[in-house]
Amino acid sequence: MKNNIGLIDRVSRIVLGLALILLASTGIIGYWGWIGVIPLATGFLRFCPVYSLLGFSTCPLKK
Numbered sequence: 901m902k903n904n905i906g907l908i909d910r911v912s913r914i915v916l917g918l919a920l921i922l923l924a925s926t927g928i929i930g931y932w933g934w935i936g937v938i939p940l941a942t943g944f945l946r947f948c949p950v951y952s953l954l955g956f957s958t959c960p961l962k963k
Contacts (some may be wrong), residue, residue: 903946906958913943 902914905913920936942948951957 901945901947902952903959904951904957905942905946906960907950908941910946912935913939915945917941 917936917940920929920933921940924931924933924936925963
């Protein structure tokens with residue numbers, strides 16, 4: 901797996917994932933909030949399968 905998530909994208913995915921999980925665990929939003937596990941995992945792994953399928957990357961180019 902080649903990294904295809906840049907720093908800003910990575911941080912935003914982790915923050916969004918943690919926020920959704922926190923809201924779901926406190927009962928503020930329903931069980932659908934546990935979907936936050938997906939952006940959290942992709943943020944930590946620095947790899948998004950959807951980006952790979954579309955040929956998209958937010959990583960800076962290596963010289």
